[in-house]
Amino acid sequence: MVGADPKFQIHHRANRVISPATQRHAQPRHAHRWRWVAVASLFVPLSFVLVQCGKAPSADMLAANAHATAGDSFEDRFPQPQFADRFPTPSESLVQQVALAPTQRKVRTEPVRVASLNPTLTLPRQTEREELTTLVSMKSSAFPYFGNNPRTDAPFLNISNGERKGRRSYGGRVYWQDQTYNDSRVLVHVPETFDVRKPGVIVVFFHGNGATLERDVRDRQLVPQQISDSGVNAVLLAPQLAVNAADSSAGKFWQPGGFKRFMDESATHLARLTGDPKSAQAFANMPIVIIGYSGGFVPTAWSLEVGGVPNRVRGVFLLDAVYGELDKFASWIEKNRTGFFVSSYTRYTKRRDQELMSMLREKGITVTENMDGPLRPGSVVFVQTRDGITHRSYVTQAWTEHPVKDVLVKMAASPQLTRIASAPSPANR
Numbered sequence: 001m002v003g004a005d006p007k008f009q010i011h012h013r014a015n016r017v018i019s020p021a022t023q024r025h026a027q028p029r030h031a032h033r034w035r036w037v038a039v040a041s042l043f044v045p046l047s048f049v050l051v052q053c054g055k056a057p058s059a060d061m062l063a064a065n066a067h068a069t070a071g072d073s074f075e076d077r078f079p080q081p082q083f084a085d086r087f088p089t090p091s092e093s094l095v096q097q098v099a100l101a102p103t104q105r106k107v108r109t110e111p112v113r114v115a116s117l118n119p120t121l122t123l124p125r126q127t128e129r130e131e132l133t134t135l136v137s138m139k140s141s142a143f144p145y146f147g148n149n150p151r152t153d154a155p156f157l158n159i160s161n162g163e164r165k166g167r168r169s170y171g172g173r174v175y176w177q178d179q180t181y182n183d184s185r186v187l188v189h190v191p192e193t194f195d196v197r198k199p200g201v202i203v204v205f206f207h208g209n210g211a212t213l214e215r216d217v218r219d220r221q222l223v224p225q226q227i228s229d230s231g232v233n234a235v236l237l238a239p240q241l242a243v244n245a246a247d248s249s250a251g252k253f254w255q256p257g258g259f260k261r262f263m264d265e266s267a268t269h270l271a272r273l274t275g276d277p278k279s280a281q282a283f284a285n286m287p288i289v290i291i292g293y294s295g296g297f298v299p300t301a302w303s304l305e306v307g308g309v310p311n312r313v314r315g316v317f318l319l320d321a322v323y324g325e326l327d328k329f330a331s332w333i334e335k336n337r338t339g340f341f342v343s344s345y346t347r348y349t350k351r352r353d354q355e356l357m358s359m360l361r362e363k364g365i366t367v368t369e370n371m372d373g374p375l376r377p378g379s380v381v382f383v384q385t386r387d388g389i390t391h392r393s394y395v396t397q398a399w400t401e402h403p404v405k406d407v408l409v410k411m412a413a414s415p416q417l418t419r420i421a422s423a424p425s426p427a428n429r
Contacts, residue, residue, distance in 0.1 A: 016344035018022035032401070059256040113309040122303050132190040133211065133224050141239045142251030142299065143181045150254050150302075157181075169247055180245045186266070186275060187213040189224035189236035200233040201287050201314070202263070202270075203408070204303075208321075209246045210293025213238060221293075221395035223404060234289075237266050241299065248295030248323075250302050259307025263288065289315040289406060289411070293395055294323075301325035304332040314373070317407050318343040320394045322352040330359045333380060340379040342371075342407055344398045348391055353382055371399055 052302050054150045149156045157165040157177055166176040173179070187205075194200065208216050217223050217238050226234045239262070242249055267283035290313060292300030298316060304313065305328040316332065322343055345353045359366050360380060368381045375381070382400045390397075400406050 016154070019259070045244075049428060092232070118168030131224075131228060132151055132188070132191045132273055134188055134220065135185045136188050136273075137184045138186050138239070138262065138265050138269065139184065140252060140258070140265045141184045141186055142241050142249075142253055143183060144177065145249075145251035145254075146232060147252075147255065149249075156249070156251075156374070161420055167247075167249075167425070171246065173246070175245050175247060180247070181249075181251070182241050183238050183243050184242040185213065186269075187217055187236070187238040187240075188266075188269065189227055189238075190270070190274055191228040193228075193231070194233055194235055194274070196274055196276060196282050197223060198233050200235070201411075202266075202283070202289060203234050203236050203404075204263075204290050205236060205238040205404075206290070206292045206299045207238065207241060208296055209242070209248060210244055211241075212244055213240050222402070223395065226289065226402050226405040228404065230405040231355055231414075232408045232412050234408060235270060237262075237296070239299075241296070248298040250299035253299040253303050253307070256306045257308040259303035260309045263309060263312070286312075287314040288312045289317065289408075291317045291319065291407075292321045293319040294321055294391065297321040297323055297325060301328040304328055310336065314339045315407075315411060316341050317404075318345075319398060319403065320344065320346050320349050320391055322349045326356050326359060327351065329356060330363070333360060333365060336365055338377045340375045340377070340381070340411065341367070342375070342379075342381045343384060344371075344383040344394075344403060346385055346391055347387070350384065353384075371410070373410075375407070375410045376414050 016173065115309060145156055147156060148154060155165050158173060159166050159168050164176060164178065166174050167181070168174050203224050205311070207213070207221075211217065223238060224236055227234055241247075241251070253262070264284060267280045270283045271277050271280035279294075288309065290300050290303060300316065300318070300321070302325075304316065307313075310332075313332075316329075316339070318329075322329070322345060329341070343353055343356070360367055365380055366378075368379065369383065371383050385394075385399050395404065396402060
């Protein structure tokens with residue numbers, strides 16, 4: 001555990017009182033009684049002072065403290081809990097206050113130690129830790145990317161201004177490489193209950209247009225919180241795509257084997273972040289669930305088509321994201337009848353979702369149009385959400401509140417999917 005902040009330390013100052021009794025031998029014997037009366041009269045007002053020191057702070061003091069510590073909300077339109085309230089950063093620590101007698105309070109700053117019930121156990125014991133949510137730079141993430149756009153086979157960065165390179169989008173807007181396509185960071189979340197020794201799953205989240213990892217994926221869409229609240233033994237990887245731009249480009253995920261390289265690199269980082277470098281092999285074999293929201297459909301589709309890890313992807317979940325690439329989604333569903341596919345949509349993508357449903361039915365694949373019951377191997381589910389559900393809030397409010405959490409819970413509720421997604425890796429044997 002990170003050392004406690006010095007501001008949380010409690011210091012006690014000892015007050016020493018020298019008794020007047022030390023001068024008793026110099027006093028006349030007949031004044032002894034009156035001297036004790038005088039001493040008692042001195043301690044009476046002092047006791048009142050000590051009582052005042054123990055009084056609760058005034059209302060003005062509490063108001064001042066509240067004003068000093070209150071944080072501004074992220075956006076007035078989205079008054080969500082602040083990130084620091086839920087996920088401590090690596091430089092912070094959670095100081096546990098342990099209630100003792102009414103007159104004293106102790107601050108626990110050392111990590112809690114639990115005695116082993118089986119000292120001969122050879123597997124490393126899971127140590128107590130806090131939830132981890134951090135940003136990690138990965139060279140295999142989507143950007144920077146200097147290759148071609150596979151749709152046109154032309155260079156992705158198609159304009160320049162001196163040495164500065166950029167891209168003119170289909171809508172005619174220019175985005176510069178150093179501002180929009182240069183962030184290699186990945187949002188990584190490891191719940192405190194995650195145990196690499198148990199069957200688990202890696203959730204890869206591809207965000208939509210106009211997004212950043214901290215402001216949107218973490219704080220507004222609450223994806224890390226939904227992973228933790230599901231109770232599933234899962235970790236999260238969310239690569240930064242085009243930064244705060246109306247652009248769905250997949251970058252390195254367009255390349256054959258690009259998704260596999262990303263997952264291979266992430267295994268090393270996850271092993272280091274969870275404190276057990278030997279667990280890299282377990283992460284390298286762990287099943288994957290891909291979630292694509294809105295413009296995230298492009299990296300999702302290409303990762304399924306050319307990513308290089310078809311046998312590890314055991315589930316695909318699209319959140320109002322079927323804007324195109326229907327052939328790639330249909331092909332993956334047809335070839336992977338042991339995984340599940342869920343697409344939840346609003347009126348904005350309704351036509352494309354219905355078209356994809358027709359393609360699948362023509363292939364003889366059963367399609368369900370509700371989310372009742374658990375997900376099973378081969379489940380293909382399309383869910384239309386009611387009017388009034390907005391595209392912007394769709395990651396937190398679709399057919400239900402917190403749909404990412406709901407899909408993971410339904411996945412875990414299926415014994416067949418649990419067995420498929422929990423095949424022991426070499427590190428767990």
